[in-house]
Amino acid sequence: MRTLVELIVTIIYFSTLAILTFSIFKIPVRNSDKQIAIIGLVVGSTLYYCKDIIETPIFFLIILLVFVLSLMLLRKYPLLYSFIVASTGLITSSLADGLASSAAMKLQLTTIELMRNDLVHFSGIHLVVSVLFLIVAAALVKTKTGFSFVVRRFSGRRPLNKSNFIWALVLVIGILFLQFTVKPFYDFQGIILISVFAVIVMILLIASHQNAKVLKDRFGKE
Numbered sequence: 001m002r003t004l005v006e007l008i009v010t011i012i013y014f015s016t017l018a019i020l021t022f023s024i025f026k027i028p029v030r031n032s033d034k035q036i037a038i039i040g041l042v043v044g045s046t047l048y049y050c051k052d053i054i055e056t057p058i059f060f061l062i063i064l065l066v067f068v069l070s071l072m073l074l075r076k077y078p079l080l081y082s083f084i085v086a087s088t089g090l091i092t093s094s095l096a097d098g099l100a101s102s103a104a105m106k107l108q109l110t111t112i113e114l115m116r117n118d119l120v121h122f123s124g125i126h127l128v129v130s131v132l133f134l135i136v137a138a139a140l141v142k143t144k145t146g147f148s149f150v151v152r153r154f155s156g157r158r159p160l161n162k163s164n165f166i167w168a169l170v171l172v173i174g175i176l177f178l179q180f181t182v183k184p185f186y187d188f189q190g191i192i193l194i195s196v197f198a199v200i201v202m203i204l205l206i207a208s209h210q211n212a213k214v215l216k217d218r219f220g221k222e
Contacts, residue, residue, distance in 0.1 A: 010048040013126045015040025016133040021089030023137040026146035035074045079164040165208035
């Protein structure tokens with residue numbers, strides 16, 4: 001029961017982070033609700049599994065990879081731009097988490113151990129930060145502040161270049177190799193991790209094939 005609640009809270013947390021990230025780059029939030037929900041579900045679940053279940057030391061890199069690929073596949077953004085957007089979002093979340101946690105500990109409302117091991121404290125700090133994300137996102141949308149000059153260049157409407165998928169596959173294989181170099185898993189957790197990466201590779205291959213068809217139909221090239 002506790003695991004399920006923590007998972008749901010983490011998904012909510014990352015969904016609000018996705019909303020904030022979209023707002024920072026002036027990506028329409030209202031028209032992207034399904035994409036935000038998918039990103040929150042996929043990346044949030046990955047975050048909880050990597051950080052709190054298997055406790056891998058490179059969880060940040062894995063989350064960055066999944067976030068980048070989600071933007072690339074869902075928004076059709078080039079790999080480099082997806083990396084910029086995802087990195088900005090994750091850096092923002094790290095700063096917000098650090099500030100919120102430090103403030104709570106200085107006020108003697110919680111401790112690091114309680115935030116890790118107590119469901120109420122874990123949920124509380126994540127939900128407070130989630131509300132802050134929504135407040136900042138609403139302020140950015142209302143004041144029309146953001147990196148709109150980048151969005152105009154990468155509208156996400158054109159098919160992606162083949163090199164984006166090649167580099168994405170290289171990143172996936174590289175992160176998987178790094179994971180088993182830093183902290184190998186020889187039990188059931190290792191099977192799950194390899195299976196997840198295998199699914200990611202499969203999705204990339206399918207998306208690459210579909211993208212090639214669009215390029216061929218629209219521009220007469222692959």
